[in-house]
Amino acid sequence: MSVRIKFCGFTRAADAALAAALGVHAIGVVHVPGSKRHVPLDAMPAIRAAVPAHIDLVALFVNPDADTVRAVMAALQPSLLQFHGDEADAFCTQFGMPFIKAMAMGEGAGDIGLRQKDYPSAQAFVLDGHVPGQLGGQGERFAWAGLPILDKPIYLAGGLHAGNVAEAIRTVTPFAVDASSGIESAPGVKDADKMRDFIRAARADGR
Numbered sequence: 190m191s192v193r194i195k196f197c198g199f200t201r202a203a204d205a206a207l208a209a210a211l212g213v214h215a216i217g218v219v220h221v222p223g224s225k226r227h228v229p230l231d232a233m234p235a236i237r238a239a240v241p242a243h244i245d246l247v248a249l250f251v252n253p254d255a256d257t258v259r260a261v262m263a264a265l266q267p268s269l270l271q272f273h274g275d276e277a278d279a280f281c282t283q284f285g286m287p288f289i290k291a292m293a294m295g296e297g298a299g300d301i302g303l304r305q306k307d308y309p310s311a312q313a314f315v316l317d318g319h320v321p322g323q324l325g326g327q328g329e330r331f332a333w334a335g336l337p338i339l340d341k342p343i344y345l346a347g348g349l350h351a352g353n354v355a356e357a358i359r360t361v362t363p364f365a366v367d368a369s370s371g372i373e374s375a376p377g378v379k380d381a382d383k384m385r386d387f388i389r390a391a392r393a394d395g396r
């Protein structure tokens with residue numbers, strides 16, 4: 190099966206519509222106050238309308254409260270939730286929706302082979318480069334080689350762009366690749382050429 194492509198951090202419906210037309214499999218929307226890509230509830234229906242139903246629409250949170258998740262579910266109608274903080278499995282499952290769980294990689298990450306056991310209900314793991322003290326989406330790559338085989342599919346994230354995604358796919362053979370800053374001209378503003386180049390490079394890998 191060829192690698193799936195998730196683009197994340199959309200703030201503009203037109204960018205999401207273009208990504209969908211280019212053939213990505215998943216489109217992410219960040220609802221994280223403090224993020225440069227934070228999308229408020231009232232901007233979500235336009236993004237929802239721009240994304241066809243066959244493409245996953247992913248709502249991304251960092252340590253939200255349950256009411257916030259429910260409000261985003263109502264406004265965005267996502268097909269998948271992404272928890273990018275320290276949320277426990279029991280918190281993530283309460284919404285009755287499939288979810289993917291981010292694991293911060295890099296210095297101090299610990300043993301992900303062990304950490305994955307804390308998330309029996311996750312559909313997949315998002316492995317993301319982490320900058321201490323930052324929320325995420327910093328374009329931070331981590332060392333891809335030598336990752337353990339995990340029990341669930343991997344969305345490989347962290348500093349991916351057209352110039353390194355093929356190498357990343359060859360090294361990790363993930364289920365999906367996930368990019369945000371590497372396909373932007375400014376935070377939250379997606380760049381059409383960078384998105385096209387990324388997709389071409391990911392597919393050129395031939396998986």
Ligand SMILES: O=C(O)c1ccccc1N[C@@H]1O[C@H](COP(=O)(O)O)[C@@H](O)[C@H]1O
Pocket residue numbers: 197198217219221224225226227249251273315317324325326327328329346347348349367368369370371
């Ligand atoms: O994009 C953000 O602002 C963000 C905020 C909080 C948590 C995660 C965030 N982004 C996600 O991080 C990964 C990797 O992003 P990048 O390609 O390294 O920029 C991706 O899933 C982003 O959506």
